[in-house]
Amino acid sequence: MKTTALSENSAILAPLALALVNQPRATLQELATAIGISKTTLYRFCPTRELLVKRLxxxxxxxxxxxxxxxxxxxxxxxxxxxxxxxxxxxxxxxxxxxxxxxxxxxxxxxxxxxxxxxxxxxxxxxxxxxxxxxxxxxxxxxxxxxxxxxxxxxxxxxxxxxxxxxxxxxxxxxxxxxxxxx
CATH class of the missing domain: 1.10.357 (Tetracycline Repressor; domain 2)
Structure with a gap:
């Protein structure tokens, strides 16, 4: 997936929401792995866990x-x-x-x-x-x-x-x- 497509496509947020519910203490690396994207892609999409939770x-x-x-x-x-x-x-x-x-x-x-x-x-x-x-x-x-x-x-x-x-x-x-x- 392209980073620009990710930031424009909120479809990534549903799997991330579920991953955070299933793994509440997961790192961004673990969340990226759980939804099948790279750590770099997730960091570009949301650079901090706090920002990710707010966005979700x-x-x-x-x-x-x-x-x-x-x-x-x-x-x-x-x-x-x-x-x-x-x-x-x-x-x-x-x-x-x-x-x-x-x-x-x-x-x-x-x-x-x-x-x-x-x-x-x-x-x-x-x-x-x-x-x-x-x-x-x-x-x-x-x-x-x-x-x-x-x-x-x-x-x-x-x-x-x-x-x-x-x-x-x-x-x-x-x-x-x-x-x-x-x-």
């Missing part, structure tokens, strides 16, 4: 904000919107994991980084108003349940406990139906 945090926040917008959760039937929301976030599982593990290093105020929360809350409120989601939990609670479920499933897949192919269906089923046995 910024990219993760941007990517997941974009995924939320692309899910079009204000459009169409609520359950279809939920499926799109899950699918878009699963497409970027590396960034979700990175934010989960490195959230404490975000240097922006929480209100600024969590701008997506009101959008997802509004989505769950719409679902409640349309009679799709239960109303004994607040919309904010449903947002937290959705996010926690998604993060746990993505991490379980990363650790080899859950097959990747089942993630979207598991996320939907766990959120909508819980784990109670239905006879």
């Amino acid at each position: 945090l910024d990219q993760s926040l941007r990517t997941l904000d974009d995924a939320l917008d692309e899910a079009l959760i204000d459009e169409g039937p609520v359950l279809e919107a939920l499926r799109r929301l899950n699918a878009k976030h699963l497409e970027h599982r590396e960034f979700t994991l990175f934010l989960t593990y490195y959230w404490n290093e975000v240097d922006k105020p929480v209100e600024e980084t969590a701008a997506w929360e009101p959008k997802v809350d509004a989505f769950f409120l719409r679902g409640q108003q349309e009679g799709v989601f239960r109303i004994d939990f607040s919309a904010a609670t449903l947002t937290e349940l959705w996010l926690g479920t998604l993060i746990a499933l993505i991490d379980g897949e990363r650790r080899g406990r859950i097959p990747r192919a089942a993630l979207a269906q598991l996320a939907e089923q766990a959120l909508l139906h819980g784990v109670i046995r239905k006879d």
